[in-house]
Amino acid sequence: AQTVTQSQPEMSVQEAETVTLSCTYDTSESNYYLFWYKQPPSRQMILVIRQEAYKQQNATENRFSVNFQKAAKSFSLKISDSQLGDTAMYFCAFMIQYSGGGADGLTFGKGTHLIIQP
């Protein structure tokens, strides 16, 4: 079974600052995906960024980037130039990658509540 741990229940930073959210995971699988999802107060789950475990290059999406350390089983999210609209719960998630492209369910961490102060 897979586990995902987010050790920061809540973080608060000033607008325009850079913030890093931590995530570690445990698995015996070799092929998998990692994700960061954002959940604003509307409770809609929004994909922020994804990483394939076989790719060494860290994924980036505009102001969002990850630091993926496969050996350490670490997957942190960096938000640059933070904005008020980034205030939300952020969930780290894990999914096994099956050969042939089959999907699996997501295993989520408990989340980090990020507050961007004006």
Next chain:
Amino acid sequence: DAGVIQSPRHEVTEMGQEVTLRCKPISGHDYLFWYRQTMMRGLELLIYFNNNVPIDDSGMPEDRFSAKMPNASFSTLKIQPSEPRDSAVYFCASSYPGNNEQFFGPGTRLTVL
């Protein structure tokens, strides 16, 4: 596309009543997932389907919970009888092979009194 559609958005019921949550996946997606979110347990996978067939139901908490997918465009999650500890937000998500992203619906907030 309208995205994943869930109904109702809110449900309040009394203990012992039957509750049915509904989900319409994105057209063309052949994977459908049901998740539950609570403060205590966070987000957890209940069950998922591929081509209308249940693949993994190991997350279904007990026999009071059942899920069906009679066709590619509709799924239900039923709780009978409901209990206060079933109060949670229930999410449905869908995806298609080759795209590992799961698209979530808006969720159903269930309150069992």
